[in-house]
Amino acid sequence: FFSICVNSRKKDIADGVHVIEGEGGDFVDAFLVQMKKEQNSDAPSTFDEKWLEMSLLDLWAAGQETTMVTLNWAFSYLLLHPQVIKLVIRSIMVASITLTCSMLRASNAFLFAYLFFQSLLFKEVHRCATIVPMNLWRDTSEDTVVGQYLIPKGTAITAQISAIMNDDQYFKNNCNFNPDRYFNGDRIEQMVVAFGLGKRACPGESLAQAELYLVGLFIYLFTPLVISYVP
Known part of the structure; x- marks a missing residue:
């Protein structure tokens, strides 16, 4: 499949249907630009079509599998927890009515307050599910001292994300699913590091977070309304 996609892009470029400007408009463009640069030099390179196809496979697999499991x-x-579903529906309905009713002109801060619950709900899903319990492995580039421990150069290290997000010091009754825990003002949501931290955090975090809002949409669209009176 990815071979077909790459060949199709190359054909479009050759036919003038697709024009690459600068470094390109997406990952495939940027890879092809760099591949051409390295082909013109004598230095050994890993930028070839097979590596491009494998890179696309990695991106697709990481994004598809993790998103599916999280959903x-x-x-x-x-x-x-049906009581949480009721809160999600209420928050979406208030935001939706406010946006569509011409008599209500709420500020972005008002709408954010109602959608904020959804973001905390997803935080709790990430924390409890912990579909990636450990971060990617890295090597220390030099001797490093952490607390009282000396970590020699070249040591393979990783962060156990699940331990951070289930630390009872921050998350009381950590085995319980409870989005309300984030309303106590302690900002413990900063301890939910399902995507890692820093420059090497998961590059697909923004896409994954956007896809999680499908949960709220499905709940809103497919939850029947109960009418308590006769029309």
Whole structure:
């Protein structure tokens, strides 16, 4: 599949249908630009079409599998906690009515306050599911001292994300699914590091967070309204 995609892009470039400007408009463009540069030099390079196809496979697999599993966990937790579903519906309905009603002109801060619950809900899903319990492995580039421990150069290290997000010091009753825990003002949501931290954090975090809002959309669209009176 990825070979077909790459060949199709190369054909479009050759036919003038697709024009690369600068470094290109996407990952494939940028890779092809760099591949051409390195082909013109005598230095050994890993920039070839096979490597491009494998890179696309990695991006697709990482984004597809993790998103699917996270969505499954989100729906599972919500099915077990119907009271949370009611809060999600209420927050979406208030924001939706405010946006569509011409008599209500709410500020962005007002709308954010109602959608803020959804963001905290997703934080709790990430924390409880912990679909990637450990971060990527890295090597220390030099001797490093952490606390009382000397970590020699070349040591393979990683961060155990699950331990951070289940630390009872920050998350009381950490085995319980409870989005309300983030309303106590302690800013413990900063301890939910499902995507890692710093420059080497997961590059797909913004896409994954956007896709999680599908959970709220599904709940809103497919939850029947109960009418308590006869029309």
